[in-house]
Amino acid sequence: MGESVAGRLFSVLDAFEGGGPPVLRLTDIAARTGLPAPTALRLVRELVAWGGLERGADGGYRLGLRLRVLGAAAPCPRGLLDAALPALRALGARTGGHADLAVLSGPSADAVLCLVGGDRPPPHATAYGKVLLAAPPAELPRHTRHTVVSPGVLAGQLARVRAAGLAVCAEEFRLGEVSVAVPLRGGGGGGTVGALGVTVSTGVPLDRVVAAVRAAAARVRPPEPSP
CATH class of the missing domain: 1.10.10.10 (Winged helix-like DNA-binding domain superfamily/Winged helix DNA-binding domain)
Structure with missing residues (x-):
């Protein structure tokens, strides 16, 4: 048969x-x-x-996003994922890229970056991680020739990302890919609760991608923390 x-x-x-x-x-x-x-x-x-x-x-x-959500292994708060899902779908459709929501698990020294579908890329080599990291991790393995492996250089990048509210990471994790991410703030203007962004192919006009990511994040209303 x-x-x-x-x-x-x-x-x-x-x-x-x-x-x-x-x-x-x-x-x-x-x-x-x-x-x-x-x-x-x-x-x-x-x-x-x-x-x-x-x-x-x-x-x-x-x-696809639906499959990754169903198989989600990342410790992403359910309420945050529910709030972000429509914006993620719209962002993927608008950019033709791979939209994701990410949270950070553990302290910066040994932080684990967790994306919606359970992927755990190195935080120092993605835009998501650079939005969420407070300080360089203890280890900075090289993944491509573009990966930043100097703690001092990375610390400077993290400071600029916090000031701009935006991270762009070009081919640091995989050649041919650029990730763009922005922070998601907690209800009432609180602290960062996650990072929303998209991964696109190198050569895609980044100004339009950045605008799309910012617009998507503006649509998300993270749930209020439980009392």
Whole structure:
């Protein structure tokens, strides 16, 4: 008996496992799953319509926001995620990028950056982390030739990010990617409760991306803390 439809759908999602590239072309998905290209295309379209995959402006596919929310492993407060979800969807659609909400777990010395779907990229090499970090982490591993690994340089960046309320991180975590993020403030003008932003391909006009990120963050009303 042939593989079930559900099994084929799962195989498409499994194609994104294993630490490979986060964006796959249809030909990559077909090759990794062993499915005929027409079958892979039909399944990919169904997953895009449901929200399990997102199609970028370059024609590549990556895991979608709905799937990442369902599988969320990050300690993101549920109320904050609910408040930000409409803005995240709009931001992804407006920029063609990968919109995310992030929180920081642990002190700066050994901070763990947690994105909506459970991803945990290095905080020092992403815009999200630079919005949330109070000080450079104890370790600054290099991920690309652009990664800032000097504590002094990073401390200066963090101060400028706090002053501007904006972080732009170009190819520090992965080549070909730029992340842009801004802080989300607690109710009543309180402290930073998270970072909202998007990852786009290098070469996308950043002025428009920055405007889109700021507009998305302005739509989010974080819940009041419990008494």
